[in-house]
Amino acid sequence: DAMVIQNPRYQVTQFGKPVTLSCSQTLNHNVMYWYQQKSSQAPKLLFHYYDKDFNNEADTPDNFQSRRPNTSFCFLDIRSPGLGDAAMYLCATSNQPSPDRAGETQYFGPGTRLLVL
C-alpha cells in the first residue's frame, strides 16, 4: 500500500545532542511537510519542500533543519534539542501542480514522538 512512513516511532535524545528524524513515502508526491505537535495542541508547520525547494516558516527556529536527498525521503534535523522541543513530529506529503497553487490533500505519517532528557 502506498503510504507515508516515519522512523523511529519514538526517539529519546539528550539535551543538546543532535537528533535526526526520518520520513519516507511511496506515494511519489512532490511536496513533503514537517509539522511539530505539542501535547494538546494543533500541528504547527515547520517547513516544507516543494520538489527540491526548501520553504521555511517564518517562526521556525534555526535549530530545526531539513534535508530532502530525493523524492522519497525527507529528514528533520534538530541541531541542539532543548526540553521545549519534546513533541510529536509529523511528516506529510501531497501533490502540488505549482508552488503558488494549493495542492491536493495532505497525507500524514504516524509521527515520531521525541523525548528530550
Next chain:
Amino acid sequence: GEDVEQSLFLSVREGDSSVINCTYTDSSSTYLYWYKQEPGAGLQLLTYIFSNMDMKQDQRLTVLLNKKDKHLSLRIADTQTGDSAIYFCAEKDNQGGKLIFGQGTELSVKP
C-alpha cells in the same frame, strides 16, 4: 490572519450522533478537511469538502459547510467507542497549500 477555531471537548453516548463544529476566517480557502487523531498516532484523513459544496456525505460522516458564516461541521452518525479521538478541522491556504489547523476537539464516547 488565518484562524480556525473548534470547541475542545465533546462527550456523547454510544449510538448517538456527534456533531463537531469549526469556524474559520479565510474566505478564499478552497478545501476544508477533517482529520482524526487517535492517542499517540498520526493524523488520519477522514473527509474533505470543496468550498463550492455545502454538504458531503460519506457513510456515517456528513460534512456541512456554511460558507457565508464560515462554519464547518462534522456529523458522525451512530457514534461508536472506536470513534473516540481528537478531531481536527483544517483549512487550506489558497496559495501554497499550507494547512491551518484548529486546536482539535476531543470526542469521548461513553458506552
